[in-house]
Amino acid sequence: MSARRRTGSESMNPVVRLTASATRALPRAALLAICLIYAATGLFARDPWKNEDAAGFGAMYTLAHGTPADWLTPNIFGHPVPDNGPLMYWLGALSIRLTGWLLGASNAARLPTLLLFLLTCGLVWYGSYLLGRRAEVQPFKYAFGGEPAPRDYGRTIADGAVLILLACFGLAERGHESTAQIAQLLSVTLVLYGLARLSDKPWQGAACWGGGVGLLALSGNPVMPVAVGVCTLAVPLLSPALRRVQLLVLGLPLALAIGLSWPLVAWFAAPDTAAHRYLYDWLNAGLNRYSGGPSNVLAYAAKNFPLFTWPAWPLALWSLWSWRRLWRAPHVAAPLAVAVPLLLLVLLQSHQNNRLFVLPLPALSMLAAFGLPTLKRGAINAIDWFAVLSFTLLSGFVWIVWIAGQTGFPPPIARNLARLLPGFQPSFNPLALAAALAATAAWVWLVRWRLSRSPKVLWRSVVLSSAGTTLMWVLLMTLWLPFIDYSRTYRDVAQQIASHLPPDYTCIDPVRLGEAQIASFGYFADMRFRRPGQSDCNVLLRQDRQDFGDPQSPAPYCWRQVWEGRRAADRDERFRLYLREARPARAGAGGCR
Incomplete structure (x- = not known):
C-alpha cells in the first residue's frame, strides 16, 4: 500500500491503492466475541475498588435504596457528589433495583457499564463505516477493476476503528468501572456518530448529535457539553459536506431539552436550600475543574496521556498527515471537532487525574482508522x-x-x-x-x-x-x-470497624474520609453516616496519615479511641474510630483519659 498525489482535478486527494482482497472484513463473530469478552471480563465477581469505582457504586447503591430526593441530588450515604451529572447513577440504581436480587448489588451496578461499553463500540463501528463509504476516501480506481467496493472499504475501516479502540491501554480499567465516565464516553461517541450520519440522513444525524450533547450534560458537568457542542456546531462552517440546517432546527433544541431537564426538575421539584446548593456545587465543580492546569498537572498529562491513548494517538497523527489536503472532509473534520475540545479540557484540568483521558478515544480511533490504508509496510x-x-x-x-x-x-x-x-x-x-x-x-x-x-x-x-x-x-x-x-477493597477494614461500633449509635461523623471510603463502609458494614442537617453524632471515624492527637469536643463530652487500623495492602491510610463519652472530672481538654 502506498500514498501519493493524484493528477489533474484530483491532485489534492491522497491516493490509496488497494485491491479488493485487502478489504476482506474481519469475521463478524470474531469482532463481536472480542468486544464482548473485553467488555464483560472484570465486571463481575469482585468488590467495588478504590477510588472512583467504589464512589460511583456508593452513589448508585444510595439511590437504589433512597428517596426521590436522592435521585434528584445524588449522594453517598448523605455525602453529596456534585462532580458529575446523575445519569450513570440513575442507570446503576435502576439496575440494582431490577437485578440486584439475582446478581448482587455490586454486580448489578456494573451491568449498565457493560451495555454502554458495547453501545460505544457499535457507534464507533457504524460511524466509521458511514465515513468510510464516502467518495473522497475511496481507493484508486484501476482501469480494469479490482479495487474494493465502497461498502467493503467502509466495513474494513470500521473494523480497524473498533480494534484500535480496544487496543488503547487506558480503556481497560476506565471502561470497567461504575463511574460517570462510561456514560460520558457513550455520549461523546453518539455526538461523533451524529456528525457522521449528517451527510446522508441529516435529521437522524441531528437527533443523534443533540441526544449526545444532552446526555453529556446529564452525565458530566456543564463545561463538557458546551465545549463539545460549540466545536461541533462550528465544524459545518469548515466542512461543506456537514452543512445541515437540521443541527440548529432539531439538534440544538433537543440538546437543550435533555441537558436542562434534570437541573430544572431538581430546582423546581425540590425547592429547598439543599437542592439549590447541590446545583450550584455542580456548576462550580465544572468551572473549577477546568480553571487551568499548573505545571505539575501538565507534566502529569504529558507523561500519562500518550501511554493511556496508545496506539490511537500515533496512528491518528499519521492519518492527519496522510489526509492533510482533505482536512475539511468529514472523515477528518468530524473526529477532530470532538477530539480537540476534549484534549483542551484535559490540559485545562486543575488537578492531576486521568478521568478525562478516556473521552477522546472514540474520536482518535476513528481518525486513526483512516491512516491504516496509507501505512507503510515497515x-x-x-x-x-x-x-x-x-x-x-x-x-x-x-x-x-x-x-x-x-x-x-x-x-x-x-x-x-x-x-x-x-x-x-x-x-x-x-x-x-x-x-x-x-x-x-x-x-x-x-x-x-x-x-x-x-x-x-x-x-x-x-x-x-x-x-x-x-x-x-x-x-x-x-x-x-x-x-x-x-x-x-475496603471489605476487611469495614468489618473491623463495624465490630467496634456500639449497637445503639446514632450516626458516624466522617473526618477526612473520601467518597470511596464512605461508600465502601456504608455498603459492606451498613454504617450510618451523618446526613446534611444532622449534628449529634456520637461516633467519629477519622482518616489520618499521621497522628494528630485526639479530636476536640465541647464539654461535657470527650472522644475515646476504640480502634485503629488500615488496609493490609495500604501503608498510607490509617483509620481511627472514636466513641463519644461523658468527660471524666479530671480529663483534659482533649480525649478521655
Missing part, C-alpha cells in the same frame, strides 16, 4: 512486532506471578508478593485457570497465524494490538483478580 511490521514482544512478555510475567502465589516458586517473587499483600491467602480457581489458558492459547494461535500467513488485509496492523490488550485484561481479571481485589 510501520505495519513494527506495530506487529511491538505487540507480539510486549504482550507475550507481559502475559508471561502474569503467569509467573500467579504460579509463585500458588506454589511459592520462584521464591523471590513469592516473597515480594507476600510483602506487597501481607495476610493474603491465595486460592485456586479452576474456572479462572481455564479462562486464562483459553485466552493464552488464542493469543498463541493468532500470533502464529499472523506471522505465518502474513495476510494483506487492512486491519492486520492492529489486530494483534487489540488481541494483546484483551489477553492482558483477561489474564489480570482471572489469574490476578484475587490479588487485585484484596489490594483495592
Whole structure:
C-alpha cells in the first residue's frame, strides 16, 4: 500500500491503492466475541475498588435504596457528589433495583457499564463505516477493476476503528468501572456518530448529535457539553459536506431539552436550600475543574496521556498527515471537532487525574482508522512486532506471578508478593485457570497465524494490538483478580470497624474520609453516616496519615479511641474510630483519659 498525489482535478486527494482482497472484513463473530469478552471480563465477581469505582457504586447503591430526593441530588450515604451529572447513577440504581436480587448489588451496578461499553463500540463501528463509504476516501480506481467496493472499504475501516479502540491501554480499567465516565464516553461517541450520519440522513444525524450533547450534560458537568457542542456546531462552517440546517432546527433544541431537564426538575421539584446548593456545587465543580492546569498537572498529562491513548494517538497523527489536503472532509473534520475540545479540557484540568483521558478515544480511533490504508509496510511490521514482544512478555510475567502465589516458586517473587499483600491467602480457581489458558492459547494461535500467513488485509496492523490488550485484561481479571481485589477493597477494614461500633449509635461523623471510603463502609458494614442537617453524632471515624492527637469536643463530652487500623495492602491510610463519652472530672481538654 502506498500514498501519493493524484493528477489533474484530483491532485489534492491522497491516493490509496488497494485491491479488493485487502478489504476482506474481519469475521463478524470474531469482532463481536472480542468486544464482548473485553467488555464483560472484570465486571463481575469482585468488590467495588478504590477510588472512583467504589464512589460511583456508593452513589448508585444510595439511590437504589433512597428517596426521590436522592435521585434528584445524588449522594453517598448523605455525602453529596456534585462532580458529575446523575445519569450513570440513575442507570446503576435502576439496575440494582431490577437485578440486584439475582446478581448482587455490586454486580448489578456494573451491568449498565457493560451495555454502554458495547453501545460505544457499535457507534464507533457504524460511524466509521458511514465515513468510510464516502467518495473522497475511496481507493484508486484501476482501469480494469479490482479495487474494493465502497461498502467493503467502509466495513474494513470500521473494523480497524473498533480494534484500535480496544487496543488503547487506558480503556481497560476506565471502561470497567461504575463511574460517570462510561456514560460520558457513550455520549461523546453518539455526538461523533451524529456528525457522521449528517451527510446522508441529516435529521437522524441531528437527533443523534443533540441526544449526545444532552446526555453529556446529564452525565458530566456543564463545561463538557458546551465545549463539545460549540466545536461541533462550528465544524459545518469548515466542512461543506456537514452543512445541515437540521443541527440548529432539531439538534440544538433537543440538546437543550435533555441537558436542562434534570437541573430544572431538581430546582423546581425540590425547592429547598439543599437542592439549590447541590446545583450550584455542580456548576462550580465544572468551572473549577477546568480553571487551568499548573505545571505539575501538565507534566502529569504529558507523561500519562500518550501511554493511556496508545496506539490511537500515533496512528491518528499519521492519518492527519496522510489526509492533510482533505482536512475539511468529514472523515477528518468530524473526529477532530470532538477530539480537540476534549484534549483542551484535559490540559485545562486543575488537578492531576486521568478521568478525562478516556473521552477522546472514540474520536482518535476513528481518525486513526483512516491512516491504516496509507501505512507503510515497515510501520505495519513494527506495530506487529511491538505487540507480539510486549504482550507475550507481559502475559508471561502474569503467569509467573500467579504460579509463585500458588506454589511459592520462584521464591523471590513469592516473597515480594507476600510483602506487597501481607495476610493474603491465595486460592485456586479452576474456572479462572481455564479462562486464562483459553485466552493464552488464542493469543498463541493468532500470533502464529499472523506471522505465518502474513495476510494483506487492512486491519492486520492492529489486530494483534487489540488481541494483546484483551489477553492482558483477561489474564489480570482471572489469574490476578484475587490479588487485585484484596489490594483495592475496603471489605476487611469495614468489618473491623463495624465490630467496634456500639449497637445503639446514632450516626458516624466522617473526618477526612473520601467518597470511596464512605461508600465502601456504608455498603459492606451498613454504617450510618451523618446526613446534611444532622449534628449529634456520637461516633467519629477519622482518616489520618499521621497522628494528630485526639479530636476536640465541647464539654461535657470527650472522644475515646476504640480502634485503629488500615488496609493490609495500604501503608498510607490509617483509620481511627472514636466513641463519644461523658468527660471524666479530671480529663483534659482533649480525649478521655
